[in-house]
Amino acid sequence: MPRGGPDASCLDRLLETDRLEYLDRESAGDEDLEARKRSVVRALDWTGQVFGHHEKFAKVALDEVADVADPKILELGAGHGALSRKLLDWHPSAQVTVTDVEPASVAAIAASDLGSHPRAVVREMDATALDAADGEFALAVFALSFHHLPPDAAAQVMAEGTRAADTLLIIDLPRPPAPLHLVRLATMLPLAPVIPFVHDGVISSLRAYSPSALRALAAHAGPSIDIELRGGLFSPQVALARRR
Numbered sequence: 001m002p003r004g005g006p007d008a009s010c011l012d013r014l015l016e017t018d019r020l021e022y023l024d025r026e027s028a029g030d031e032d033l034e035a036r037k038r039s040v041v042r043a044l045d046w047t048g049q050v051f052g053h054h055e056k057f058a059k060v061a062l063d064e065v066a067d068v069a070d071p072k073i074l075e076l077g078a079g080h081g082a083l084s085r086k087l088l089d090w091h092p093s094a095q096v097t098v099t100d101v102e103p104a105s106v107a108a109i110a111a112s113d114l115g116s117h118p119r120a121v122v123r124e125m126d127a128t129a130l131d132a133a134d135g136e137f138a139l140a141v142f143a144l145s146f147h148h149l150p151p152d153a154a155a156q157v158m159a160e161g162t163r164a165a166d167t168l169l170i171i172d173l174p175r176p177p178a179p180l181h182l183v184r185l186a187t188m189l190p191l192a193p194v195i196p197f198v199h200d201g202v203i204s205s206l207r208a209y210s211p212s213a214l215r216a217l218a219a220h221a222g223p224s225i226d227i228e229l230r231g232g233l234f235s236p237q238v239a240l241a242r243r244r
């Protein structure tokens with residue numbers, strides 16, 4: 001399925017790529033690639049602070065568990081851990097399991113204050129194969145990460161997230177209409193060869209899923225999965241998936 005969804009236009013279908021972001025490349029023994037990956041994660045944390053994403057995403061997440069006493073929350077693809085830190089700061093009794101598939105990111109988060117936080121557990125976890133019991137969490141949240149996965153794996157995240165948590169919250173880049181998308185890409189492309197964060201940003205943009213793609217992925221993940229979509233275009237795309 002195209003990233004723009006089953007009915008994507010011809011132009012939209014051209015605006016996608018199978019090329020991997022630095023973050024998704026295997027860096028074993030490659031110090032230069034590892035440095036680029038660390039620089040992307042630092043830039044994500046920095047932009048999240050400057051543009052208020054960590055706070056906005058934490059608010060969306062906490063609204064979803066407002067009626068749950070002592071909610072157990074699973075963060076997938078945590079990267080730097082800033083969203084989990086905000087959840088723990090803002091909620092007095094939430095327990096947060098902070099995870100990522102990338103061992104270096106998990107090690108860095110575990111070495112931070114989160115590693116010794118009394119209500120946090122930091123561990124490696126693949127969002128497509130959750131090491132968690134059915135309904136173990138009130139909420140699973142996957143921020144700015146869903147586009148990293150190709151369609152089959154993305155549908156698997158929806159199936160797994162809604163199995164292990166009552167609600168799966170996906171927050172990701174919006175996929176603009178194709179002409180606007182071209183403009184966005186044109187502004188980013190000149191810096192992509194020199195700034196790792198922009199390099200990954202261009203690929204992220206080409207891999208972002210449209211609302212219709214998210215609906216199709218939810219249907220593919222399981223007939224009992226409902227998906228509610230909010231935002232998009234100029235704000236992050238928010239998807240809430242639950243089993244009936």
Ligand SMILES: C[S@@+](CC[C@H](N)C(=O)[O-])C[C@H]1O[C@@H](n2cnc3c(N)ncnc32)[C@H](O)[C@@H]1O
Nearest residue numbers: 044077078079100101102126127143144145148
């Ligand atoms: C762009 S970063 C987002 C980091 C952070 N959530 C944020 O909002 O800034 C994407 C993250 O998804 C993680 N990731 C990619 N594939 C994953 C998977 N299958 N399971 C869990 N995390 C994954 C990457 O390791 C990376 O840390």
